[in-house]
Amino acid sequence: MEHRLGRTVRVFLVVLAAAGFHRLTVVxxxxxxxxxxxxxxxxxxxxxxxxxxxxxxxxxxxxxxxxxxxxxxxxxxxxxxxxxxxxxxxxxxxxxxxxxxxxxxxxxxxxxxxxxxxxxxxxxxxxxxxxxxxxxxxxxxxxxxxxxxxxxxxxxxxxxxxxxxxxxxxxxxxxxxxxxxxxxxxxxxxxxxxxxxxxxxxxxxxxxxxxxxxxxxxxxxxxxxxxxVDVIRLDRDVSMRLEGLAGGLVPGGGAEPAPAGAGTDAAAPPVLVSCRGSMCLNVSASVITLEDHVDVVRATAGGATDQLSCDLLAILLGRRDKPAVPGEPAAVGRGGLQPVEIQAKGTPVVARSSGAELEARAARLGYEIATRRILLDGEEPVSLVARGSEMEARKIDYCPGPPGDPGSLMAVGPGWLRVRSEKSPPAQARWQQWLRMRPDGDGHVVSISGDADVSIETQGRLAAAEMHLWLDVVEPVPGALPARPAHGPDLSRVRPARLLARGMVEADAEQVAARTDRLELWFRQREPAPAPQAVAAAPAPA
CATH class of the missing domain: 2.60.450.10 (Lipopolysaccharide (LPS) transport protein A like domain)
Known part of the structure; x- marks a missing residue:
């Protein structure tokens, strides 16, 4: 009995010591x-x-x-x-x-x-x-x-x-x-x-x-x-009101002139952006991405509307330029980030501007805000409608020039171009490879390759393997209103100077028809007749 009791006491003491050790060291x-x-x-x-x-x-x-x-x-x-x-x-x-x-x-x-x-x-x-x-x-x-x-x-x-x-x-x-x-x-x-x-x-x-x-x-x-902060994300139901975007956010933005005496940023109407899906601001990469039923709308004071609809929109941000002169105040928001480029995807992406009379459709659209350069491409044909012209091709890359200048254009793949002007009859061009317009000296040159076909209403038709048309840019009429920035090819001040057609050339005009391997034409512009001068009437005899 004592042996069992002693063993029990020893076990109890060992357990008590272990518990104390655990309390003092492990806990x-x-x-x-x-x-x-x-x-x-x-x-x-x-x-x-x-x-x-x-x-x-x-x-x-x-x-x-x-x-x-x-x-x-x-x-x-x-x-x-x-x-x-x-x-x-x-x-x-x-x-x-x-x-x-x-x-x-x-x-x-x-x-x-x-x-x-x-x-x-x-x-x-x-x-x-x-x-x-x-x-x-x-x-x-x-x-x-x-x-x-x-x-x-x-x-x-x-x-x-x-x-x-x-x-x-x-x-x-x-x-x-x-x-x-x-x-x-x-x-x-x-x-x-x-x-x-x-x-x-x-x-x-x-x-x-x-x-x-x-x-x-x-x-x-x-x-x-x-x-x-690296990334900020909103999951759904996003709406934004963007202020201070003088050039807008979509093609055609900035077509309406600002009121006289108003600052560029202060006079700029707001841009409204909304989407059903998420918005992600990648601070490190300076990119805003919006998904699912993305709509961008800007209404100007003159009643014109700029609009973009797509499935995915990426807005690339860059820093504003600092003042060129030390101590000179910069624009509102100096030093901050502002949109410099957008990339949109959709089925299709649709961009419209009533002020610029512009409409673009493509599976993918890129737009550089400062230069107004538009890039359209996708698996299906893309289209660009601008003031006085309409174009369709597999890919279109267009960068406007200064007011009154036609700018630079590259249209790849089978396509066509229709041009209407107040002073010229409607014209249409078709091609299988590409159409390109680029500066050349003081003027521009337009080149068409691959079964090139040009027709001018009431004047005739010209077809060849390739064509090159040199254009002169004329000076504006003194006293005329300054031209507005263009968002499509502006042909109002260009005049044809020389034409070269090569390879299976066919010409069919009202008074001539010809087939040859090479055709060159030079154009002479008629000088406008001088306005009649009023002659003062002699005073009547007394």
């Missing part, structure tokens, strides 16, 4: 957050006062990030890392190691490594959650030292506002996003709620936000590893 390693977080958050009144005094000094260094009267200016607690500031008023730790902060504001400072490379001041991002946040860090918060640990994740309750300062002094590209109930990961911000956003003077809305953050350049070090 602190496995579950350190609750105990350490509670200890780290417990402070004396003197320590709390010192922390708030330090927060006041750090807050002053942030400048005007917070508006007057904001709670962040009223004695907050602040924790900091090299690039992030965490501000809050009240706090307590949760059993799972997370921390409940009410209210809560996160400030992400510009990445100093990128600022040194780009030479820009950089953007400061402020994320505000007045109803509080529950956050998780890789180690307990140390309020005494004011040091911020690495953010693992968390959630922001109620209304959440995300603001970003301008990317450079004077650049009107500040950002504001308003939504609700945001979830945080180390490098991602997301919500399924409605989102209102503003970028500079432009604004919009959508549903479902996911923002991917960019890791900081260089070694990770302590604290959050955030170098800025």
């Amino acid at each position: 602190p390693l496995v579950e350190p957050r609750v105990r350490d977080a509670s200890a780290a958050l417990e402070m004396s009144p003197e320590e709390a006062a010192a922390i708030r005094a330090r927060a006041d000094r750090r807050l002053a260094a942030l400048g005007d990030v917070f508006p007057p009267g904001a709670w962040e200016r009223d004695d907050p607690i602040m924790l900091e890392s090299r690039q992030m500031r965490l501000l809050f008023k009240d706090y307590h730790s949760l059993p799972d190691g997370r921390v409940n902060l009410v209210p809560c504001t996160l400030v992400v400072l510009p990445d100093r490594n990128r600022v040194a490379v780009d030479g820009q001041a950089g953007r400061t991002i402020v994320l505000r959650a007045p109803q509080g946040a529950v956050l998780e860090f890789d180690e307990p918060l140390d309020l005494r030292a004011g040091r911020l640990a690495k953010l693992i994740g968390g959630s922001l309750r109620g209304q959440v506002t995300i603001r970003g300062t301008a990317s450079a002094p004077g650049a009107e590209d500040d950002i504001e996003i308003v939504t609700r109930d945001v979830e945080l990961d180390e490098l991602e911000v997301r919500t399924g709620e409605m989102v209102q956003f503003r970028h500079g003077r432009s604004s919009g809305s959508g549903r479902g936000l996911a923002a991917r953050l960019r890791p900081r350049a260089g070694p990770a070090g302590r604290g959050p590893n955030i170098g800025g």
